[in-house]
Amino acid sequence: MFDGSPTEISGLVRPGRVHRRVYTDPAIFELEMERIFGRAWIYVGHASQVPAPGDYVTTRIGRQPVILCRHRDGGLHVLFNRCSHRGAKVCVLASGNTKRFECMYHGWSYDTDGRLLGVPVPEGAQAGFDLADSGLRPVPRVASYRGFVFANCAEDGLSFDDYIGPMTPNIDDLVDRAPAGELLFDAGVHRYVFPGNWKLQIENALDSYHVPSSHASTVNEKGEQFARREGDETGAAVVDRNRTSDAWKGRRSFVVGAAGHGWTSNTALDESGRSSPVFYGYKAALAEAVGETRANEILTPRFHNSLLYPSITVMGLNVHVRVIHPLAVDRTEVHVYPLRYKGAPDAMNQRNIRLLNVTHSAASFVQTDDMEAFARTQAGLASLAEEWVDISRGLGDERPGRDRNVTEGSAMHELVMRQQYAAWLSYMCKAG
Ligand code: FES
Ligand code: FE2
Numbered sequence: 296m297f298d299g300s301p302t303e304i305s306g307l308v309r310p311g312r313v314h315r316r317v318y319t320d321p322a323i324f325e326l327e328m329e330r331i332f333g334r335a336w337i338y339v340g341h342a343s344q345v346p347a348p349g350d351y352v353t354t355r356i357g358r359q360p361v362i363l364c365r366h367r368d369g370g371l372h373v374l375f376n377r378c379s380h381r382g383a384k385v386c387v388l389a390s391g392n393t394k395r396f397e398c399m400y401h402g403w404s405y406d407t408d409g410r411l412l413g414v415p416v417p418e419g420a421q422a423g424f425d426l427a428d429s430g431l432r433p434v435p436r437v438a439s440y441r442g443f444v445f446a447n448c449a450e451d452g453l454s455f456d457d458y459i460g461p462m463t464p465n466i467d468d469l470v471d472r473a474p475a476g477e478l479l480f481d482a483g484v485h486r487y488v489f490p491g492n493w494k495l496q497i498e499n500a501l502d503s504y505h506v507p508s509s510h511a512s513t514v515n516e517k518g519e520q521f522a523r524r525e526g527d528e529t530g531a532a533v534v535d536r537n538r539t540s541d542a543w544k545g546r547r548s549f550v551v552g553a554a555g556h557g558w559t560s561n562t563a564l565d566e567s568g569r570s571s572p573v574f575y576g577y578k579a580a581l582a583e584a585v586g587e588t589r590a591n592e593i594l595t596p597r598f599h600n601s602l603l604y605p606s607i608t609v610m611g612l613n614v615h616v617r618v619i620h621p622l623a624v625d626r627t628e629v630h631v632y633p634l635r636y637k638g639a640p641d642a643m644n645q646r647n648i649r650l651l652n653v654t655h656s657a658a659s660f661v662q663t664d665d666m667e668a669f670a671r672t673q674a675g676l677a678s679l680a681e682e683w684v685d686i687s688r689g690l691g692d693e694r695p696g697r698d699r700n701v702t703e704g705s706a707m708h709e710l711v712m713r714q715q716y717a718a719w720l721s722y723m724c725k726a727g
Pocket of ligand 1: 378381382383398400403
């Protein structure tokens with residue numbers, strides 16, 4: 296039986312391989328909820344989703360329901376979405392605006408900073424009952440960077456600065472593309488549930504090796520869908536006309552710090568779309584806001600896709616943010632947010648959103664391929680024929696990068712997965 300001891304957990308990860316149980320064992324999943332999602336900084340939403348007092352969105356930290364809301368003083372609060380009376384969720388909508396959260400069960404009502412405002416029939420309360428002690432519990436630590444709000448269920452541990460610090464250039468890379476310097480998460484969300492473990496999605500996000508085969512119909516010049524998408528009236532072709540699977544071999548992947556973060560690089564931003572009038576209009580707006588030189592710098596492709604472990608990817612190529620919500624050991628929900636650049640011409644924002652519809656909507660060509668790969672992987676891992684999953688590509692070929700203390704390797708290797716499992720071990724092996 297799994298006992299959760301550091302010895303047993305560390306036995307699940309070996310150089311270049313990981314035990315199948317990390318994807319299939321419910322006891323390991325339970326421990327991940329406690330030791331990773333209960334201790335790591337978890338992305339809970341973006342400030343632009345709650346711009347006005349009373350605005351809120353509901354989400355989860357691991358499986359715990361939480362509310363991100365803006366109080367009337369302008370402050371952001373992250374509250375456990377659990378009534379202090381008998382435990383009901385007090386807010387069930389995905390988003391909205393409210394003066395107070397009122398629990399439907401017995402009617403306790405809470406202010407948007409979590410304070411308990413009142414209870415029905417107060418004279419029935421136990422002697423000494425104090426409203427001030429019975430508010431919605433706040434998530435212990437909350438911090439944000441350029442609108443990205445994170446919360447941490449642990450009172451102490453890795454500081455937010457240490458968590459986010461190594462990845463701020465990657466976030467800046469995307470946010471700076473907005474002429475007004477802000478991203479807007481106000482263009483809806485694509486939601487998926489797949490029958491597989493949550494780690495399959497975070498491993499995949501920076502896995503260039505799967506692209507030529509999983510997404511053959513999109514990226515190979517002979518792929519059927521590739522041909523059909525040319526001539527999109529927005530000028531947005533998904534991939535460069537000349538891009539073949541060979542082109543993916545030149546990409547690099549990078550990992551940084553001990554927290555499991557990484558990114559892939561060396562892929563140009565949608566080159567074919569860059570010669571469109573829409574792009575020129577956008578570039579002019581950006582140059583007007585930040586100057587020609589800075590605009591050129593911002594639009595020089597650097598970071599392709601970035602992962603902030605354990606649950607958010609910031610995707611520069613087809614502009615979006617993806618948030619991974621574990622539901623069970625073999626069930627995961629993914630939210631894909633299209634982004635708008637504040638201050639950019641509508642045509643440019645529409646073009647980005649349309650591009651994401653092609654690549655990541657439910658009727659898309661790309662994300663749906665990945666969902667199929669995850670389902671097949673989870674199904675295959677039910678086999679007891681082999682205990683180990685191979686993540687050894689490029690083992691030993693990693694080398695220090697030029698700056699930012701990174702380690703880099705070919706994006707066709709599995710450096711990123713090995714780094715994620717190093718972080719996984721460091722969270723999972725700490726008891727208490
Ligand atoms: Fe919320 Fe009773 S459970 S008021
Ligand atoms: Fe993919």
